[in-house]
Amino acid sequence: MFNVKISLFARTRDLEHNIDNLHDKIIEMTMVFKEAVGIYLRERRSETYRHISKKIKTIEHDSDVLRREIEGKLYEENLIPDLRGSILRLVENLDRVINLFDEVAHKFYIEQPEIPEIYHSQLQTLVAQVADCAENMAIASRAFFRDLVTLRDYSQKVYLLEHQSDKTAAKLRRAVFDSDMDLAHKMQINNFIEEVADIADLAEDCIDALLIFAIKREI
């Protein structure tokens, strides 16, 4: 009996670490992604970009492993039966955000879009807003496990940043389509802008679901 308790204690602590680590991975991803886009705009597909792209892949892979471990432990240990479904969905949502960061970074690597310098500053602003949005989503999600008041505070920040990123994306797309570039080029850049902005949309969707889970979590 005592051994069972100790083992359950250790497994609960492991699971807590895994959940924390998954949130750390998102925050790390947002910073690396911001850096990666900056490098791409300066150097295109350079060795440095290749290197940072690899780093993004590693983060994505690590987060996949963490997600599987969390899901497995939640079911194996029969933990938090009332909220297990919500937590599984939350973990999957977090993983989708990380995957989307990876997909966009990889797309830059494969397609190597030619982005005129006049759009660099606006694109970097958009990337910064999107990364901030995802970072605040991660903080809100972490707070879900400990403190619902903080969750609400950060959720508001996510909504605000998503709205700002929408405006920045719309402005940038307008500027791209008003330019003299050929249509194919415009479409390619527009596609990238949309993909980057989609990350903030996904973060917002995660927060919507998270707030519903929070209602269930209240005692």
Next chain:
Amino acid sequence: MFEYLFFLSSGLFLGWSLGANDASNIFGTAVGTKMLRFGTAAVIASIFLILGAVISGQNTAETLNTLGEVNTLPAAFTVSLSSALAVLLMLKSGISVSISQAIVGGIIGWNVYNHKPTDTDTLASICASWIFCPIISGALAVLLYLCVKSLLHHTKIHILWQDMAVRTGMILTTALGGYALGANNMANVVGVFIDSNVFEPLQLSRLYTLNSTQVLFLLGALAASIGVFTYSQRAIKTVGKNVLSFSPMVAWIVILSESLVLILFSSETLENFLLSLNLPPLPAVPVSSTQAVIGAIVGIGLVKGGKGIKWSLVIRVVSGWVATPVIAFMLCFISLFFMENVFRQVVSLP
């Protein structure tokens, strides 16, 4: 001895009903919220129910004897059987009911049939406990709920540790609830057989010997344990899930409040302590664990705004509380007639 055991069978049947019906109040919410497995909860509750019945079960028996001293074995058989049938009837219709009310209905039925006076003071005290039991339980639950909520808000404990704490708390509370149920309610089951008890004291070890009444209570508790394992899962469906959809933390608060109330109404020490302070005492009377649970659930539901409570089901359960003693009373009255006139048994001594 054989005759005694035959007549005691109705008491054991009532014991079975107690296990089937009231055990769901102890761990129904824990099992309903999937925090404890039914098997684990049933084993813990049964062990502590037996301990509670044997160690402290006799405190509440006196009150029932004051209400009506059922003084022949066939009469005790009839009172128990009618009460058990009333409970079973209500259980079959999916309503979780009170054994205490059934036995009181049965005893009054015996009093009326034999033209014996019913001690109105005791009856008033028992009826008052039926009213105060859910109120005190509700108030305790609200207090505990607000304390836990405030504690969680300030300490920001991780949800996983909360889960572990609640699980541990539920195991402890299931044990406490089992003990409290045995201590408070076992008098309902075998109390009417104390006067005609024929059991010999039972030596368990060199240090501890069960007196004859404790042996009787042990048998009742064993019957209740069988009820826990064989039928309580059905009653859990009513209490555990239907009245209010709640979180495991609230489920734990509900069980804890119910157990504390049962202990409050079983403790002679507390009764004497309140009397020594010139405060109104809580009498050692068998109260209903069902009422305590419903009181706690409704109390918390009201604090949360009353939206989650399924009032139609609460009304159904409360109507069961009124119906149970009435049905037990009528069944007892009719059965005593048959017992006396058809089976030629003595149902009352002067």
